[in-house]
Amino acid sequence: MKRPFHKGWNVIRRITGMVMCLLCVITLLPLLQAEGAGIQNASRSMQPSTFAKSTAELHSDTLAPDAVQQFAREQAIILGTEHEGNHWDHAQLDFYPLGPGTRSWLVYANVVGSPVGYMIISANDQGQFQLSEYGQGEQRPYNISLLNQALDRQQLDLKKMINDGGGLQLRYAPPLLAYWKVERPNDDAIYIDATNGDTLPTSVLNALDRDSQQDTKRMKSIRSISVQAVVKTPDVSPKVPMLSVDSMDLQPLFDPADNLLWITSKALSISGVKTLNQQWKEHKKIVFSADQQNVMYGGPLPVSGYQIWRDDRGTVQNQYIAIGGNTSVRRFVPLQTLLRDGNFYAVKP
Incomplete structure (x- = not known):
């Protein structure tokens, strides 16, 4: 696409x-x-x-x-x-x-x-x-x-x-x-x-x-x-x-415009923090882009971390993904919002 x-x-x-x-x-x-x-x-x-x-x-x-x-x-x-x-x-x-x-x-x-x-x-x-x-x-x-x-x-x-x-x-x-x-x-x-x-x-x-x-x-x-x-x-x-939050997991910041090869890559299959971590281990840097809706996000933006919200049994209730933080504010937003409007891409070396 x-x-x-x-x-x-x-x-x-x-x-x-x-x-x-x-x-x-x-x-x-x-x-x-x-x-x-x-x-x-x-x-x-x-x-x-x-x-x-x-x-x-x-x-x-x-x-x-x-x-x-x-x-x-x-x-x-x-x-x-x-x-x-x-x-x-x-x-x-x-x-x-x-x-x-x-x-x-x-x-x-x-x-x-x-x-x-x-x-x-x-x-x-x-x-x-x-x-x-x-x-x-x-x-x-x-x-x-x-x-x-x-x-x-x-x-x-x-x-x-x-x-x-x-x-x-x-x-x-x-x-x-x-x-x-x-x-x-x-x-x-x-x-x-x-x-x-x-x-x-x-x-x-x-x-x-x-x-x-x-x-x-x-x-x-x-x-x-x-x-x-x-x-x-x-x-x-x-x-x-009865909710609590895990410690934030933060990633190094970068500018997606410094290496535009991610534009040619296929969208990553991300369903949650677990698969996001797997992609980080393989690719190191990940970009979120809402494509033609990027004006509504200030993007494309680096994916710079996440924070998990759990109930009193330890079950995951919410997953907030951090976007931005390099040339813009780092914002924790619901993963579902990002999955609905855009895709994640790997930055190729």
């Missing part, structure tokens, strides 16, 4: 780089102030909802309904089982909604101001939540420095742009496209990948915008999702599933 490799797209993704900003005027004004943007009187009412393990009550906030907070806290406690001292279970969680129609929330985890990791939580029409992706340590999407560099490369002054009627929004398009929408007054919006700072094709993102607006009209409200989920788990204190 022919798999087109868009060399021109990769060049664009590399050249556009990273640049100056502040996050969404509505959701990230405290960060804007920290960067010296000089916007006043907004942080009092725009602070994100937060809690830690010792918090007895989950506080509702327009940035994240109670059910989202509860689900996020459960996932954080599970991630905290990896090893003693990884601090997920004691982290403060900060919530940011990711655009209209997506029903997704970005969650930053910090301990005493130091990053522990991040999560992106998504909800379906039935109010069921999924951990769409997560990351460990300092690497996280929607990084302020990344955006600062990207906007600077575009020669944009965010404060002036906002004063003139423009704006900035955090967006997320399933399965894995994290991006900023930069609205310019009297000009077309531009879109920036929030995992690597690359500029995204406006035609594709404009279509996604139209779809998300239609989804928003069909939704009754985000809060209705919260009510559905709370009915299923009515306890105020988190009811944590």
